[in-house]
Every structure is written in C-alpha cells, then in structure tokens.
Amino acid sequence: MKKIGLLGCGVMGTQIALAIDSGKIPGILTHVYDDSKEASSELVSKLNNKPEIVENSHLLSSHSVNIVVEAASQNAVRDDGLSILQNKRDFMIMSVGALLDESIYDILYDACDHFKKTIYLPSGAIAGLDGLKSIKGELESVSITTTKHPRSLKGAQFFETSEINLDSIDSSTVIFEGNARDAVSLFPANVNVAALVSLSGIGSDKTSVKIIADPDTDKNTHHIEAVGKSGKMIFTIENTPDPENPKTSRLAILSAIETLRQYCSDDIQIGT
Amino acid sequence: MKKIGLLGCGVMGTQIALAIDSGKIPGILTHVYDDSKEASSELVSKLNNKPEIVENSHLLSSHSVNIVVEAASQNAVRDDGLSILQNKRDFMIMSVGALLDESIYDILYDACDHFKKTIYLPSGAIAGLDGLKSIKGELESVSITTTKHPRSLKGAQFFETSEINLDSIDSSTVIFEGNARDAVSLFPANVNVAALVSLSGIGSDKTSVKIIADPDTDKNTHHIEAVGKSGKMIFTIENTPDPENPKTSRLAILSAIETLRQYCSDDIQIGT
Structure with a gap:
C-alpha cells in the first residue's frame, strides 16, 4: 500500500x-x-x-x-x-x-x-482537461467563462480599483474580460481553475477569461471553449456550492x- | 526510458x-x-x-x-x-x-x-472523463448523443432490421434511442465512445444513448450530459473527420x- x-x-x-x-x-x-x-x-x-x-x-x-x-x-x-x-x-x-x-x-x-x-x-472544479491536453499541440483558442452570484465574487482584489458595485447588480453582468494571467491576480478565488485551463492548453497569456456576476443563479458555472485544428470542445460544469463549505467546490x-x-x-x- | x-x-x-x-x-x-x-x-x-x-x-x-x-x-x-x-x-x-x-x-x-x-x-474521441469518474459515486444520470452525417452511419447492424433508409434522410433525424448496452451492438462504430462513458460513469445499462443522422453536418459530434448530486456537466466534442482516415477520429x-x-x-x- x-x-x-x-x-x-x-x-x-x-x-x-x-x-x-x-x-x-x-x-x-x-x-x-x-x-x-x-x-x-x-x-x-x-x-x-x-x-x-x-x-x-x-x-x-x-x-x-x-x-x-x-x-x-x-x-x-x-x-x-x-x-x-x-x-x-x-x-x-x-x-x-x-x-x-x-x-x-x-x-x-x-x-x-x-x-x-x-x-x-x-x-x-472543472473537467475536460483530458481533451485539452490531448489537442494542446494544435489549439487555436481557449476561453473560460465563470458565472457566479455577486456575493460569491465579493472580496476580490478587482473591486478595489473598479467602479462596479456588486450590491447594485440586478441582472447578469460581465465584470471582467481579459487573459488568465490578469484574471488570477484580480480574482484569487478563480486562480486554480484559470491555472488548470492555462497549463493544459495554451498558457495564461493566450487563455481568455470572462467573469460574469449573475444575481439569478445559485450555482458556480465554468464554461470552457477550445478550438483547434481537429475540431471544437465545449465544457460546461455547473457546481452546486457545498452548503457546509461554500468556498470549496465539492x-x-x-x-x-x-x-x-x-x-x-x-x-x-x-x-x- | x-x-x-x-x-x-x-x-x-x-x-x-x-x-x-x-x-x-x-x-x-x-x-x-x-x-x-x-x-x-x-x-x-x-x-x-x-x-x-x-x-x-x-x-x-x-x-x-x-x-x-x-x-x-x-x-x-x-x-x-x-x-x-x-x-x-x-x-x-x-x-x-x-x-x-x-x-x-x-x-x-x-x-x-x-x-x-x-x-x-x-x-x-471524447473528453470530460476526468469529471465523470470524479463524480461517479453520486451520478444520477448520464446520456450521450452522437450526431453524424448519414453516410457515416452506413453499414451499422442497426439498419439490417430497421425500416430507416439513410439515403432518404433530408433533415436531422433521431435514428436510435436506448441504453449503451444495446447501442454498442447495433452501432459498432460508436462502441468505444459508449464504452468509455459507461465505464467512467454508471454502466452501460443506465447510460442513455441517442444517435442522430444529420445530412447538414460534416462533423462527428458527441454531446455528453451528466447530472449528479454536486451539479451538472455538459461536454460537447465536435470532431472534424481526418480526410485521410475518416473512420478514425483524430x-x-x-x-x-x-x-x-x-x-x-x-x-x-x-x-x-
């Protein structure tokens, strides 16, 4: 053993x-x-x-x-x-x-x-890395869109310099669009997911990240799109936060x- | 080495x-x-x-x-x-x-x-098995829908007893709906994909399979949906058939x- x-x-x-x-x-x-x-x-x-x-x-x-x-x-x-x-x-x-x-x-x-x-x-907290690393050598683009309730985004460094007020968001709103390298420093709670997608695929400079605050969701959703020579992969992973440990995805x-x-x-x- | x-x-x-x-x-x-x-x-x-x-x-x-x-x-x-x-x-x-x-x-x-x-x-030819096997113990349902051009379905044993004429299909048509156990004997070209999903998840009796013939596609697409206690996973893998080896997905x-x-x-x- x-x-x-x-x-x-x-x-x-x-x-x-x-x-x-x-x-x-x-x-x-x-x-x-x-x-x-x-x-x-x-x-x-x-x-x-x-x-x-x-x-x-x-x-x-x-x-x-x-x-x-x-x-x-x-x-x-x-x-x-x-x-x-x-x-x-x-x-x-x-x-x-x-x-x-x-x-x-x-x-x-x-x-x-x-x-x-x-x-x-x-x-x-994601899936599909088996596919991403298999087509790593011929990937053209990779993006990940994360959608969470505004309360789940609170405390992120991003809001220290942003004018966005999470409390006033009343419909699905794009909070951030950029590359994974910038996203991980501004949204530390997302760092592992962005790192995994970057490392499996085309690196953190070329991986696009979008963060959406949606007051109508009770899920954390990661949506990954990868396009390569051999085709396209789309993965949507919808996690119900664990009520006992809301910050750690089950x-x-x-x-x-x-x-x-x-x-x-x-x-x-x-x-x- | x-x-x-x-x-x-x-x-x-x-x-x-x-x-x-x-x-x-x-x-x-x-x-x-x-x-x-x-x-x-x-x-x-x-x-x-x-x-x-x-x-x-x-x-x-x-x-x-x-x-x-x-x-x-x-x-x-x-x-x-x-x-x-x-x-x-x-x-x-x-x-x-x-x-x-x-x-x-x-x-x-x-x-x-x-x-x-x-x-x-x-x-x-699929992806997302990392996710399926992680939530294997708490999966409630798993389905896989495969969409191909009718010519890619030709020769399958299914058509020996079916009244469906592939040549007359002029729009996206569901050819088969059943479990993975039945699907693999009727559609041998799909056997590895159905086996991988079954073995990663809830077995071939409980895994639902749908086969769609679509004359308007030039891709082979596998769409997997898995629902469990902790949430939902959806994987869409769109493969462009390799022109040199159309039967083996790149x-x-x-x-x-x-x-x-x-x-x-x-x-x-x-x-x-």
Missing part, C-alpha cells in the same frame, strides 16, 4: 484524509502537517488510523512516504515543492495557481525529470480524491 | 509508433506485432528506430517491455490481455468496447490487482499519444 503525507489539514485536507481512512483511497496516511497545530490535532482526532503529526512541513517528505499531498496554499508549493521531489517523493498539488509563476513551474518540472518523480494536478474535493485513489490503485484507469 | 510493445500496426498503431519514433513520446518501441505481416513490415519501414517484429502476439509481452499498447481489435484484448498482465506488463487498450463484456472486465481488473499492473484507457489518436506520453514521462501530469 502506498504511504501518504498530507500537507494542510483544512477543509480539503480533512476530506482527503477521511477518504483514506474510510478505505475509499487504498493507501495509508502516515504523516500530516499544518501550520496550525490545532488544525492537525483536530484532523487526527477524526481518524481511526492515526497518522503522526510532524514538527515542520519539510519533515513530511523526509519520512518514507510515496507521495506528499499539498492542500495548504501556494506558499506551501513554493516553499516545500522542490525538497519533496529531491527527497524522491511524488507530489500532488491542490494550489495549482503557484505553477503560473514560471520560475516555480520550471524548477519543479526539471526536478521531476531529474529525480524521476511525478507531480499530479487534479482537475479541480467537485474539487472529489477530483482530488479520485486522483489519489488512482495513484494508490493497480486497476483500470480510465481517461487520458 | 520505458520500453513499449505495440499490438496492431494499422492506422492507429502507425500514428502511435510515429509519435514514439519522433521523440514526442519519450519511450522506445522495441517490439511490434500484427496479424498481417505486411502491415507490420510496412510500419517498421517508416521508422528510424526499427523495432523487432515478433512471430505471435503473445511473444510481445514475453520480452522485457514495460507496457503493451493494443491498437488491434476487441479480440486482441480478449485473447492477449490476461497474459500481458500475467507477464507483469502494463497494458494500454484502444478497443475499449471489449471491457463491456463483464467477464473480460472482471478478469482483467482482478489481474491488475493481483499482478500489481495498470490498464490505461485513453479518452478516445482526437482518438491524439488522446492515445498523450496517454502514452504521460506514462513514459516524469513530469507534471495535469488532470484527474
């Missing part, structure tokens, strides 16, 4: 740990870490098979785990990614936005090759669990 | 072999087999790095390859699948329809677990190449 180290014991980390503990993911959670000791203790208290809480994040990969799963923050990817690969562990990243920094991407990409290890990025949790389940399984793996 | 054995030297096998030979897939094609000696010789003549042509399909996995890639037929999966896994080789399957036979599926699934090997199924070739590239690479693997 594969041994797993978990970096980050928040909502996402807890769901992953519970999936391992229940046997849904056929691996063993041996070590966990969170900057908050309280969070790691609370997580461990919920599990039947108790992992060890390590003293700092670097110690996770010094133990003989097969993979470290990051469910913490972009900073954790930046600070710990290289040493995880140097310690010859595979690495699963939830805070994919960290990889839009090209220097981080290049360092980790080269380290995978050098240390013969693999980084896994789950599909997050699909993002489920896709992380499925990615780790596949990593831990010898079976029939469906999809590119 | 990973060593690859290729079972089947037709259109699909040739494209995969050329992708290995060009370095796009960072592996080595060491052995090939096709029931037609002419086909295997013709393939080898196109390659700079010449693989060995083996005398029968079973010999492929007796050599020290890491993976055998099937690009032959459902019969090849049935006849050779188990011995490939018993010989401790991974196995990539293009003729996914073979797995709709539950006895074959169960034998190969158990063999993966027993011999600690993995079967890989590329996403074929996306099916590209997704096979991408799946094998990932298998052979230590790098950043995007998507569930």
